[in-house]
Amino acid sequence: MRFCDIVRLYEKKCEAADVPAETVLAFLVELTNQERYSLYLHYEDEMPEDLQKTFEEGMKRILNQEPMAHVLGYSWFYGYKFIVNPGVLIPRPETEELCAGILARIDRHFPKGPVSCVDIGTGSGAIAITVSKEEPRVVMDATDISESALETAVKNAEVNEADIHFLSGDMLEPLKKAGKKYDVLISNPPYIPEHEVMETSVVDFEPHVALFGGEDGLKFYRMIFHDCREVLKEKAFMAFEMGWNQREAMSRLVEEILPEMKYEIAADMNGKDRMLYVYRGMEKELE
Ligand code: SAM
Ligand code: GLN
Numbered sequence: 001m002r003f004c005d006i007v008r009l010y011e012k013k014c015e016a017a018d019v020p021a022e023t024v025l026a027f028l029v030e031l032t033n034q035e036r037y038s039l040y041l042h043y044e045d046e047m048p049e050d051l052q053k054t055f056e057e058g059m060k061r062i063l064n065q066e067p068m069a070h071v072l073g074y075s076w077f078y079g080y081k082f083i084v085n086p087g088v089l090i091p092r093p094e095t096e097e098l099c100a101g102i103l104a105r106i107d108r109h110f111p112k113g114p115v116s117c118v119d120i121g122t123g124s125g126a127i128a129i130t131v132s133k134e135e136p137r138v139v140m141d142a143t144d145i146s147e148s149a150l151e152t153a154v155k156n157a158e159v160n161e162a163d164i165h166f167l168s169g170d171m172l173e174p175l176k177k178a179g180k181k182y183d184v185l186i187s188n189p190p191y192i193p194e195h196e197v198m199e200t201s202v203v204d205f206e207p208h209v210a211l212f213g214g215e216d217g218l219k220f221y222r223m224i225f226h227d228c229r230e231v232l233k234e235k236a237f238m239a240f241e242m243g244w245n246q247r248e249a250m251s252r253l254v255e256e257i258l259p260e261m262k263y264e265i266a267a268d269m270n271g272k273d274r275m276l277y278v279y280r281g282m283e284k285e286l287e
Pocket of ligand 1: 210
């Protein structure tokens, strides 16, 4: 079969299976890039047999709602390639905006010298590795409670040549135990309320330890807010990803637990509240 015919055929199958039709081209672009084969030059040609076999086997899993990143075994984030598997959350595009926001605030608030950072619940290592690659002054620690996530994060740090110190444990416990203090604390904790109904591709294939944040989704923010003074320097900021509908609850939580700190909630490119920045001993406004 020709590339163009097979694409059309599978786009129809996707529609019938309630999978976004764009997945077909996205998947094929990845497979042909791996073979250094230009899809655009060959679009009207016959698809080589072995490629067609790999493509159809992969599409079978994708049509069954399995994430494309699991079929490929990797995912792209901020231009870096990350190994992913069922033990880690597939890094999301919204989280790239959190990384950009962190880098801008490091420039503004810590313009010179080393900057000590920690990423809590690092998963694939996407945030920790990206921030440390993009800002060489950063000295990065990263934690997770999941040993299988940590294994993948260690591999990702190796392949991306990032120098990260990994710690295992529950939220801030390993940092408190080690007596560590940071300029920047980062976390994209699990924030989905326990009983929320979710897409099959997420709830059946991604680790629940990475998704659910207790009854109201805010359990892990509460834990971090309560303990953060112990691990932050006097002048420091924290950066979090949050759920698009958590603005009010989150504001209340910060004001109640961290009344001496300033904070701001920023929207992502879809206009949804997505990032929370909390400042200790410094002003919040960016120039
Ligand atoms: N940072 C990654 C990212 O942004 O793609 C993964 C974020 S995922 C939403 C949350 C991560 O927190 C998961 O890797 C999960 O294993 C970890 N986690 C869950 N409970 C934890 C706990 N009590 N202490 C530390 N990490 C935890
Ligand atoms: N954004 C992810 C999702 O909707 C959840 C990430 C998280 O809980 N931190 O599946």
